[in-house]
Amino acid sequence: MMSETIHIAIVEDDNEIRQTLTLIIDGSRGFSCKYAFPDGESALASVANLPVDVVLMDIDLPGKSGIEVTRQLKQECPEVDFIMLTVKSDDDSIFESLCVGASGYLLKDTSPADLLTHIKEVYEGGAPMSSQIARRIISSFRIINNPLSERETEILKMLSRGMNYKDVAEELFLSPHTVKTHIKNIYSKLHVKNRAEAIYKAIKQKLI
Amino acid sequence: MMSETIHIAIVEDDNEIRQTLTLIIDGSRGFSCKYAFPDGESALASVANLPVDVVLMDIDLPGKSGIEVTRQLKQECPEVDFIMLTVKSDDDSIFESLCVGASGYLLKDTSPADLLTHIKEVYEGGAPMSSQIARRIISSFRIINNPLSERETEILKMLSRGMNYKDVAEELFLSPHTVKTHIKNIYSKLHVKNRAEAIYKAIKQKLI
DNA sequence: GGGTCAATCGCCCATACGGGGTATTTATGG
DNA sequence: CCATAAATACCCCGTATGGGCGATTGACCC
Secondary structure (H helix, E strand, O other): OOOOOEEEEEEOOOHHHHHHHHHHHHOOOOEEEEEEEOOHHHHHHHHHHOOOOEEEEEOOOOOOOHHHHHHHHHHHOOOOEEEEEEOOOOHHHHHHHHHOOOOEEEEOOOOHHHHHHHHHHHHOOOOOEOHHHHHHHHHHHOOOOOOOOHHHHHHHHHHHOOOOHHHHHHHHOOOHHHHHHHHHHHHHHHOOOOHHHHHHHHHHOOOO | OOOOOEEEEEEOOOHHHHHHHHHHHHOOOOEEEEEEEOOHHHHHHHHHHOOOOEEEEEOOOOOOOHHHHHHHHHHHOOOOEEEEEEOOOOHHHHHHHHHHOOOEEEEOOOOHHHHHHHHHHHHOOOOOOOHHHHHHHHHOOOOOOOOOOHHHHHHHHHHHOOOOHHHHHHHHOOOHHHHHHHHHHHHHHHOOOOHHHHHHHHHHOOOO
C-alpha cells in the first residue's frame, strides 16, 4: 500500500520556529511542507489557491490573529484542516479556535514526533488535542453558574421572539424602564453589547 | 511513591455488564469499586454521600437517562468526575453529556485495560475520548447551510458577533447603505422584524 | 443588622435601527 | 434576449435602542 503525502502549510511569525517546523515536516516521509507564511495577510492571499491539506496556524500573529485568519480561510476552503499552534491555552482562545473551524489545538512545546502524528490524525478525520485541552473544551459546554436570573432568562427568550421593550413590558406587566434595566444587566453579564450578540451567545451557551 | 486508590461507582442497568465491570475494576491495583447501581434513582439517592472519585454512567438507563442523572448528581457533587459509557455515539448524546458535566465519553467496546487508563486520565484532570468523538464534538461548533445568499449569511454572522452597520460595512468594504439593504432582505426572507429574532431563527434553522 | 442581590422604576441623550422608497450593474438561466 | 436574482448604493423619517446615571424595595445570609 502506497502512502499518500500530506501537504502542509505553516503560518507563523517567528522566523526560527517557522523554518524549524518547515524543515522537520518537509524532511519526514509522507509529509510535504512547501508553503510557509509569516503573517495572516499573506496566508489569506495564497492558501486558497494552493494544494494544501493541513494548515498549522499560530494564534499570536502580528496584524490579524490566527483565529481570525482561520475563520476567513475556512470559509474559502472548508476542506482544509487547521491545527492551532500556540503557547497559551486559555479557554477563550481554545473555544474561539474551535468556533471558527479549527480541528486541533496544540501547544508549541509538542514534540516533533507528536506533531507529525497529530497532523496525520487531523488528516484522517481526528481532532488531536491534549487531554488537558480536551478537558477545558468540555468545561466550556457546561454552564456552571447560569449567570442570568430567571427574570432575565425569561426576558431574553422574549427578545429572541422579536419582541421590543414595550411588548415585553406589557406581557410581564412591568414598566418598560424595568425591562430595559434587565436587558442592560443581561448584556453586562454576558459581556455583549447588543441583542444580536446576546441572543447568539445565549443560544450557544444553552441559556435559552 | 505510594499510589493513591481511585474510588469508582458504576451506574448500569445490565446485570452482567455491571458485575463484570465491578470485578475488573475492583480487582485492579489502584482502583476500588464498591458501589454499583442498576438505575439512576438509586444512584441519585446515594452517590452524593459516598467517597467516590469517578462515576461510570451508562446512558441508556431505565427511568431517568444517564444524562439526566449526571446533570443532577453533578450539581450535588461537582467534584466527582463522570464518564459516560454507551453503545451509541450520536452527536446529540455526546453533546448533551458534555453539557451536563460529563468529563469523558467512552464506547462500551472499550477494552478493560483502556477503561482503567481512561478512568485514571479523568481522575488526573483529563478528558478521555476517542479522536473520532473529539472530532464530532468540535464539528458541533460549526455548521453550514443556506437559503440566504452567501453575502446575507456572511452579514448575519457578523451581526451575531455584535457588529453594527458601520462595522460590517468597513470589514466588507461596502457602503453602510448596502449593508442595511442586505439586512432588510434577510429580515424579509426569514420573516422576522429585527436582529434578535433573525439571529434566533437563523441559529435554530442552522443557517449560521 | 449589615451586606449582597434580584427586581423594580426613573431620567437624559446620542445614534443605531427598521420601514418606506428608488436605482444600477452583473450574472444566471430559460 | 429577456427575466430574475444578487449585490451594490442612496434618500427620508420616526422610534427603538443602548450607555450612563441614580434609586427603592424585598429576600436571604452570615
